[in-house]
Amino acid sequence: MSNKYLLREYYELCEGGLCQDFLTESEKSEVAEGKAMYLTGVIQRAKAKNQNGRVYPRTVLEREIENYQKVIKENRALGELDHPEDSVVNLKNVSHLMTSVWWEGDNVMGKCKILNTPSGQILQSLVHSGVKLGISSRGMGSVHEDRMGNTIVEDDFNLICFDFVSDPSTIGAFMNLKESNDVVKSVYTKADRINRILNDIVRD
Numbered sequence: 001m002s003n004k005y006l007l008r009e010y011y012e013l014c015e016g017g018l019c020q021d022f023l024t025e026s027e028k029s030e031v032a033e034g035k036a037m038y039l040t041g042v043i044q045r046a047k048a049k050n051q052n053g054r055v056y057p058r059t060v061l062e063r064e065i066e067n068y069q070k071v072i073k074e075n076r077a078l079g080e081l082d083h084p085e086d087s088v089v090n091l092k093n094v095s096h097l098m099t100s101v102w103w104e105g106d107n108v109m110g111k112c113k114i115l116n117t118p119s120g121q122i123l124q125s126l127v128h129s130g131v132k133l134g135i136s137s138r139g140m141g142s143v144h145e146d147r148m149g150n151t152i153v154e155d156d157f158n159l160i161c162f163d164f165v166s167d168p169s170t171i172g173a174f175m176n177l178k179e180s181n182d183v184v185k186s187v188y189t190k191a192d193r194i195n196r197i198l199n200d201i202v203r204d
Helices: 025-032 058-073 118-128 190-203
Strands: 005-013 038-045 078-080 094-104 107-114 134-141 143-145 151-153 158-165 176-178
Antiparallel strands (some): 005 038, 143 151
8 A cells, every 4th residue: 555645846936926917807906006916827737747756647636626626715725835844734824825726738827815924924025025936736645656767646646735935846837926823634624525525426
């Protein structure tokens, strides 16, 4: 039986953080009025080896992104500034809320709103200072090596969240700026796990 590990991957945001075409009109108004900051860019990629040497099959990511959509709709898609060494989301370190994810080819694109939390304020300051940041997926899963020597993420992978970090693992995945003390033991509730099972049944 394969052991599950904490898998963390890094991607860059849009160049300079400016991806206006990804913002809705209401979001553009928020930004113009100084009420919000949005970042967007590639947050994961299927079928390509990242800088950690891992490859995510398209089917695995499609399932996890589909499940993650429910978390987004319920405004629970939180992420931290820097990667913790475990699989929990610490509310005291939360910096942003993912508001949208979608596919463009084999790239998973994402948009997040920076929150007015202590970590969110640090993130905003880094962005305004021109620091190049990336977004990194965090999940639990096992891997195996194929005949070509590639490390393949297995079907038991569970996506947890997306964090902001400084050291990339996926080429071309830096997110860009969109301008004009509690611990959650699991990102997924019992209802989320049921939703996963139902999605798998429908898919089969």
